[in-house]
Amino acid sequence: MNWGSPAEFFAMGGYGLYVWGAYAVCLAAMLVEPWLTRRHRRDALSAASLVGDDS
């Protein structure tokens, strides 16, 4: 085990800002992209259902 306490873990031996700054943006991006992509697919599906109506 590398860390004696949660505080030690978050401090990352003085590199907390850099480690968490990198990880936070990475996590945010990898949550937002799938969400946007699923929305893209859902919008494409609803647009396709409208095409059927007026034909």
Next chain:
Amino acid sequence: MNALRWSTFAAPSRFYALVNAVNPWLWLLAVGLTLAGLYIGFFVAPVDATQGNSYRIIFIHVPAAWLSMVLYLAMAFWAAIGWMLNARMASMLARAIAPTGALFTFLALWTGSFWGKPTWGTWWVWDARLTSELILLFLYLGYIALVSSIDDVVRGDKAGAVLALVGAVNVPIIYFSVVWWNTLHQGATISVTAAPKMAQTMLVAMLLMTLAFWAYAFAVVFTRAQALALERERDTDWVRGLARKEMK
């Protein structure tokens, strides 16, 4: 029964169904491998003798950088296949890869910057590795801008394929930049010809995270390709049937 051939999943309708079957497993893999990789990376792998705990950025930096390059080659490959063989799904796949490739390129630069500040003393330096990776980001963004600016999708696919193929020369330049030029960036940590220059547990964490990023990239690209297929084929029976069923 029709025999399964390589071209079976080239039909957008079959591709769509295949993705629905595969994606839950890809997401499960992505989450499971991430948890395992981060556990080993933060709780098992020891602190680095020279870089302290700042080195732990490697567990996302290297996978993101690898994917940024591999996805570009995959994008150029599918764009070329779509162009030469007139394969619809291949061209859609190329377009679907671009945003995810751009995202991983951005993340490689971002995490590298947050690693460079404590180790080199600077967020950014115009050296060969960093500059060629930045050019990769511009190639992705240029590809996205180009294909989306051309209304005729077939012409857009062709123009995109030309750009993607020409830009592919940048990928080996990125990869070998640390060998060819004198740069701040460290050399490759692992290679096929030499023993890895890192502790076993660090290596395991990095490889688990790489596999996790792979699973993530496949899942997101497949979902985006589904969306593109729905948009392009909205006048076909399979899309209409699907839309009617889903929207009820």
